[in-house]
Amino acid sequence: MNQQPPVPGKEPALAVSNLEIRIRGDHDTFTVVSDMALSVHPGETVCIVGESGCGKSITALSLLRLLPEAAHVEAGTVTINGEDFLSMDQRRVEDFRGEQIAMIFQEPLTALNPVLTIGEQIAESVRQHRQVSRRQARARAVETLQLVQMPDPERRSRQYPHQLSGGMRQRAMIALALACDPKIIVADEPTTALDVTIQAQILGLISDLQKRMGTALVLITHDLAVVAEVADRVVVMYSGRRVEEASVYDLFDNPVHPYTLGLMGAIPRSAGGQVGGRLVDITGTVPPLWDLPTGCAFAPRCPRADSRCHSEQPPYEEKRPGHFAACWEPDNG
Amino acid sequence: MTAYIARRLLLLIPTALGIVVLTFGLLLLIPGDPAAVLLGENSTPESIARLRQSLGLDDPWYIRLWDYFRALLTGDMGTSIFQGQPVTEIVFGRLGATFELAIVSLILSVIIGMTLGVLAAMKQGSLIDSAAMLFAQLGISMPIYWLGLLLMLAFAVILGWLPAIGRGEPLPEAIAAALSGRPQVLMDSLSHLVLPALALAANTAAIISRLVRTSMLEVLREDFVRTAYAKGLRRPRVVIRHALRNALLPVISVIGLRFGALLGGAVLVESIFAWPGLGQLTITAISQRDLPLIQGIILTFAIIYALVNLVVDLLYAAVDPRVRLG
Incomplete structure (x- = not known):
């Protein structure tokens, strides 16, 4: 169930297996993520794609053990640089956060503290993980701001989040994540809150820095255009489960799962054979997590579903070398 | 700035x-x-x-x-009809005592209120939370004069630990005396101060504790608190530097408003504990219909209130850059 495409000669920086996350509701608990697995190597970008509510953001939070109080990891492991992160004591978890694994959040305006300057917030992280003086930490903050191409980094470091534009705030957020050279970066929809014109810049910046520094990047997005731009490998999630996983080329060339196909149909294309073509949407909505169908969770919305799809959950298996999917593929069977 | x-x-x-x-x-x-x-x-x-x-x-x-x-x-607030002295002189003679009482009460209520509020928020739903909120409920609902009398009865009459009425040396002088080797003067001043200051502080402490609790609970759910944890910061640092600092904003403005209530409460507390301040003077002046004196006292209270609110606004600006920098 949890095979990963092997990358020879390298240990993954981040490995997740069998991850199950549950949320406490008013009366009972229900599973929001199940059987999640992921492995990300240094320098590699893995995108987790899916609609809102598919469990991708909560998966991201669990990678830093930052789940909200109502949620908890029920089963599975998260291994960071070979160490079991989920069973670590609190102290060591705190040492790992920021230093080994850092996070870029979606909305930089609320994710940055309004009463501390950008420089203070970055320097604070540096001082938490490195034995440096206040002055050295501030210098490091300016240096990271320079790295993320913040205009006038010296002056900006002394400003507060509300004094920066949206794009600059996200640059500051990225600088914050990079300040201690983490091995792994988890970016949760890092461009969603930004103007379209800025999105490409920020995405390019993240991707560029990640390649240069050899960081393992987990990028959470709902936007396949983003995936096409930066991903090496892609995991498609639906209703808390993986439904398809492949290298980015393989996925776009030969998508297996009807849901993936549906997502692709929803991307506007300006070139190629589809000029003037209509966008195809996926009919229906995501089923609520506390009321999942017995068979494939996508079956109620799937144009190809047959009776087996509705009654039995398809296994997640390797359809082609390195290309995994959970689908009965009724047309091919 | x-x-x-x-x-x-x-x-x-x-x-x-x-x-x-x-x-x-x-x-x-x-x-x-x-x-x-x-x-x-x-x-x-x-x-x-x-x-x-x-x-x-x-x-x-x-x-x-x-x-x-x-x-x-020219600083002339008229002459007291009954005492025949300049109002300015009378008011200033009493101002120090009231100020001392109000400031010490304010400090007490901020310390008590913030501690209880932060503890209650950190341990939401626990016994500490319930105890703190029970205290807050009592502090808010109990009238000042009733609490004052109870405190006096318990600590002065029954236990005999503290004096029931009066004031020792003014605090600045008492501190100077303590520094020059006579700590008993300071102890005497403080022992006179404790009960009236507590009676006066209870209400404000209760309000601050509830406010800090609510405000902390809200801030602890903010995204930037999660960011602080994501940076690897330890919990006490996140709570104090990131959460509390933001949670303090509403508290600061309330402290300004409460200072007016403290001055008003001082009128009651001073009468109960025979504290020779402006509050006691107010009651005398009103019962004698000493118009110039009443005017002078109200004017003084109002100007102190305005000044305190100025200080509060400046504090607010110091804590929140969004106010300072627009």
Whole structure:
């Protein structure tokens, strides 16, 4: 169930297996993520794609053990640089956060503290993980701001989040994540809150820095255009489960799962054979997590579903070398 | 920041003018003839009329307002009808005691309120939370004079640990004495101060604790708190540097408002504990219908209140850059 495409000669920086996350509701608990697995190597970008509510953001939070109080990891492991992160004591978890694994959040305006300057917030992280003086930490903050191409980094470091534009705030957020050279970066929809014109810049910046520094990047997005731009490998999630996983080329060339196909149909294309073509949407909505169908969770919305799809959950298996999917593929069977 | 302070100081001028007009107008509306009261039951209409004239009570209101205003500019708040001394002198003689009581109460209520509020928020739903909120409920619902009497009964009468009434040396002098090797003077001052300060602080401490709790619970759910954890910061640092600092914003503005309540409460507490401050003076002045003295006291209270709110606004600006930098 949890095979990963092997990358020879390298240990993954981040490995997740069998991850199950549950949320406490008013009366009972229900599973929001199940059987999640992921492995990300240094320098590699893995995108987790899916609609809102598919469990991708909560998966991201669990990678830093930052789940909200109502949620908890029920089963599975998260291994960071070979160490079991989920069973670590609190102290060591705190040492790992920021230093080994850092996070870029979606909305930089609320994710940055309004009463501390950008420089203070970055320097604070540096001082938490490195034995440096206040002055050295501030210098490091300016240096990271320079790295993320913040205009006038010296002056900006002394400003507060509300004094920066949206794009600059996200640059500051990225600088914050990079300040201690983490091995792994988890970016949760890092461009969603930004103007379209800025999105490409920020995405390019993240991707560029990640390649240069050899960081393992987990990028959470709902936007396949983003995936096409930066991903090496892609995991498609639906209703808390993986439904398809492949290298980015393989996925776009030969998508297996009807849901993936549906997502692709929803991307506007300006070139190629589809000029003037209509966008195809996926009919229906995501089923609520506390009321999942017995068979494939996508079956109620799937144009190809047959009776087996509705009654039995398809296994997640390797359809082609390195290309995994959970689908009965009724047309091919 | 300098420009902000200058702007706020300039705004104080119209505020002060408004206060003067209001205190003056308020007294015109109050029934009762001070001249008649002053002369007692055996007065004749003629003697009352004479006295009214000599006190200037017969002049039209705008002349009296103008005279009052002009005198104020030279620091002259008139002369007390009963004590025959300048009001300024009387008020300033009492101001220190009230200030000491109010400031110590404020500090006490901030310390107690913040500690309880933070603890309750950190341990939401626990026994600590319930205990803190029970205390807050008591503190808010118990009238000051009742609490004052209870404290006096418990600690002064039954246990005999603390003096029931009066005041020791003023705190600054007492601290100086302690520094020059006479700590018993300071101990005496503090022992007199504890009960009235606690009685006065309880209400504000309760309000602050509830406010800090709510505000902390809200801030602890903010995204930037999660970011702080994501950076690897330890919990105490996240709570104090990231959460508490943001949670303090609403608390600071409430402290400003509560200072007015503290001055009002001082009137009650000072009477109960025979604390020789402005509050006690207020009650005497009102019962004697000593108009100039009442005016002087109200004016002083109002100006202190305005000044404290100025300080609060500046504090707010110091803590929240969004206010300071617009």
